[in-house]
Amino acid sequence: MxxxxxxxxxAVLLLGAxxxxxxxxxxxxxxxxxxxxxxxxxxIRAKAVDFAGTVALSNCSGSVVRVPGSQPGDxxxxxxxxxxxxxxxxxxxxVVVDQRSTRTFGLLNxxxxxxxxxxxxxxxxxxxxxxxxxxxxxTSTYAQIQSAYGITALELNATRPVRGxxxxxVSGYWNRIYTCAIDGFVYRLKEGEWxxxxxxxxxxxxDTIGGxxxxxxIDEATGKVVAVNNTGNEDGGRCTLxxxxxxxxxxxxxxxxxxxxxxxxxxxxxxxxxxxxxxxNRAGCALPKP
Numbered sequence: 170m171x172x173x174x175x176x177x178x179x180a181v182l183l184l185g186a187x188x189x190x191x192x193x194x195x196x197x198x199x200x201x202x203x204x205x206x207x208x209x210x211x212x213i214r215a216k217a218v219d220f221a222g223t224v225a226l227s228n229c230s231g232s233v234v235r236v237p238g239s240q241p242g243d244x245x246x247x248x249x250x251x252x253x254x255x256x257x258x259x260x261x262x263x264v265v266v267d268q269r270s271t272r273t274f275g276l277l278n279x280x281x282x283x284x285x286x287x288x289x290x291x292x293x294x295x296x297x298x299x300x301x302x303x304x305x306x307x308t309s310t311y312a313q314i315q316s317a318y319g320i321t322a323l324e325l326n327a328t329r330p331v332r333g334x335x336x337x338x339v340s341g342y343w344n345r346i347y348t349c350a351i352d353g354f355v356y357r358l359k360e361g362e363w364x365x366x367x368x369x370x371x372x373x374x375x376d377t378i379g380g381x382x383x384x385x386x387i388d389e390a391t392g393k394v395v396a397v398n399n400t401g402n403e404d405g406g407r408c409t410l411x412x413x414x415x416x417x418x419x420x421x422x423x424x425x426x427x428x429x430x431x432x433x434x435x436x437x438x439x440x441x442x443x444x445x446x447x448x449x450n451r452a453g454c455a456l457p458k459p
Contacts, residue, residue, distance in 0.1 A: 170252045170301075170360070170400050170411065171229075171382035171429075218387050220281040222323045223341035224274035229253035230342040231274060232385040233287070233307075233314065234394060234434075235322040236441045241312035243445045244290065245322060247274055247305040248434070249383030250399050251297040258297060261362040264459040265295040266447065270305060276318065281344040284318050293447045294440075297363045298457045300432045301399040303383075306445055323385055326393035327438045330369065335389040338371075338398050338431070342380040349375035358430055360400055360413035369396050369431040370415075377401060377429045386431045394434055401429030 224231045224247055231249035252258045255272055259265060270292040276285040288308050295303035311322050330336075330351055338347040349372040358368040369386070371377075377384070377398055386396035405426035406412030413430065415423040439453030449458045 171377055171379055171398060217392055218337045218339065218389060219279040220277040220339060220341065220344065221279040221320050223277050223339050223385065225341040226253060226274060226383065229382040230340045230380065230384040232394065233322045234325050235311060236325050236438045237327055239311060242310050245307040245309055245311050245314055246445050247307060248397055249303045250397060251295045251301045251303050253383045254295055254303055259295060262298055263296065264298065264457050265292060266459060268292040272305060276320065277341050278320060296457050299366045301365055302397055302432060304447060324393045325434050325438050326388065326391060326395045327435055329433060329435050330388060330395040337387045337389060338375050338377055338381065338384050339387060340381040340384040347375040347377055355415045356418050357416040358413050359408045359416055361410045365432055367433060369433060371429050373428065375429055396431035396433050398431045402426050
């Protein structure tokens with residue numbers, strides 16, 4: 170699971186006290202400075218995805234999200250991972266609903282600067298069964314956040330993402346954006362006692378680290394959230410903690426050291442009702458129930 174791990178913290182120390190991992194590399198001395206039309210197109214596309222609407226948790230990343238039917242006066246929702254709960258990892262088969270919470274989240278603007286502290290009124294939903302998500306309901310509405318800080322919630326895409334799509338993983342914890350593509354989908358992803366269904370596998374460029382757990386995975390073409398970052402195989406272990414393995418329909422196990430994964434979020438959309446209420450009995454809602 171991509172919580173802040175010792176290796177990530179050591180990396181910060183090596184970079185210098187208070188410094189986060191670099192978001193860009195320096196241009197080699199002999200590199201061309203000529204800007205082509207393709208370069209300009211890429212730069213414009215890159216600017217479309219920034220930190221606005223992402224949040225930093227005490228131990229993870231997250232984002233303020235809405236569904237297509239959300240209204241301005243609805244309480245805002247924050248999306249992160251189930252394994253990012255302040256109470257610890259939910260067990261296999263466990264589903265948490267409507268639990269009181271006063272957890273706080275650091276809201277970031279487009280430049281990655283913290284502009285506000287948002288507070289939860291409750292943990293609406295969390296699980297590590299079939300998927301790895303948590304949804305907190307805030308004391309602020311979408312309209313209040315927009316009015317006070319000029320930040321619009323990120324929209325959850327209502328359909329399953331497509332292989333090969335260009336994506337960005339935006340970490341509010343590290344103020345870092347990873348750029349890669351969807352390499353494919355995993356029938357079953359197993360890590361320790363947990364099993365996740367139809368997970369997204371990144372191409373190697375998204376080498377996410379501890380603290381990126383819960384980061385929104387944003388489709389570059391639409392600007393919508395298609396998944397939530399959650400884990401990666403660190404040491405080449407087979408189906409162990411921090412070393413998930415892929416299992417296909419025939420039970421064949423594949424280990425991909427250094428490759429990282431996310432859980433799709435389109436399944437959340439049918440489960441969000443009036444007033445941002447998570448209703449697991451709504452038509453089309455397939456999230457696990459308690």
